[in-house]
Amino acid sequence: MSTADPSTSTDRLEIEGLTATYGPVTALEDVSVPAAPGAITAVLGANGAGKTTLLRTVSGLVRPAAGRVSLGGRDLTGAEPERIAAAGIAHVPEGRGVITELSVEENLRLGSLLGARRPTGSGGRRFDTDGVLELFPALAERFRRPADTLSGGERQMLVVARALLTQPSVLLLDEPSLGLAPRVVSQIFAVLRDLTDAGGITVVLVEQNARSALQVADTGVVLSLGRVVAVDEASALAADQALRHAYLGF
Template identity: 45%
Template sequence: MLTVKNVNTFYGQLHALKNVSLHLKKGEIVTLIGANGAGKSTLINTISGLTPPRTGSILLDGFAIEKLPPHRIVELGISQVPEGRQIFNTLSVKENLELGAFLYLRKKGGRRLYEEMVEKIFHLFPVLRERCHQPAGTLSGGEQQMLAIGRALMARPQILLLDEPSMGLAPLIVKEIFSVIHALARQGGTTILLVEQNAKAALRIADRGYVLETGKVIMEGEALELMENKEVKRAYLGRDRKDIWER
């Protein structure tokens, strides 16, 4: 449903993405793994239009979107949960969610749709309902991440781009958030592109994965395959103590 073809993105002189290609099929969870500075976030931002590619194409259901501004891309159904959450600290939780509905709120029937969506998000993350009128900046890290995901879902995306949702969170919270992401794809039919440093957790819920290194895709395959791959294991999953023992 989304095809990225030979994309090259630059930051000034810096060549951040080099001929990157990838595709997402409907309802799939695809994960991007790689070290810091590999270009994972750049790829996400390139798809969502924040850092448009210099060359290459991005097709959504066959329709070229690589030259569109971010607000048009959201309208077409691609939402992003940005790195570091980037929630609106001074706005209340409810107001944050209303911004997720920014594009359809003014349309006819938008208000009703919005109410429906808010209920869904509160159902998904009950803690947000309790915190409804609190300034979002006062939430805990985990709650902020839930809000960031909820806010992106408010836009009713077909494709959700998640940039390091586990960053700086306690393991238990990470588990909870990953199970929600899993459910979104499996039950909700949302297509998900998941960028993670926590490769193990990401590969566990993903269908497929891509490995990025210095702006290039160096490997791709089924999640299970990648998990078993020696190179991936060495570089991203961490050597098991058991493996050393056996050697």
């Protein structure tokens, strides 16, 4: 469970009643997501459920038709993505967008550039290059190599490490486990646990791999066709056989 005390945190993320549309398509309808400081909230659901839209709405890439996003009491609803990032919400999109022509070191430096202007995120842990290389030792071994020589798992580690160097309070992750071997997924999820337990960071973890996500998360939210169909402690969701069969694919 989380260790950060919500009452003392100034960086509580609130996601309340979001509705988002793409033309005639309603991708999210009245979606609220609990995201306690220092906790991992898994957002689960089938392809097309609205998971990516949720993250894009929180990070300002999609403007909601209704609802509210705030961080530490500051209203960020509909704000520009740059402002939301500067406020401390780091979005790691699906697809591991490293800059392949640049080395691992140079990719990390891009995160540091953004982070230099940020105060230390919640939990008081400030990340530097050595710190993220300690979290992901595989990156230390590849430090001077071009990012296009990295495996899928290493690229995922690199985008998470780069995001941490922006000194976020909140990390939004879209399907980080997609296509990775179970062993690599476990490594990455263990780092997420460490970030929340020791670093006080708030993680919103979007996953189709519900089984693994519920093992690492504190709380889970299940979306179907843009609506919340379940929200509970992760262990309770994992124990609900009917829910698992209907929505979680395991």
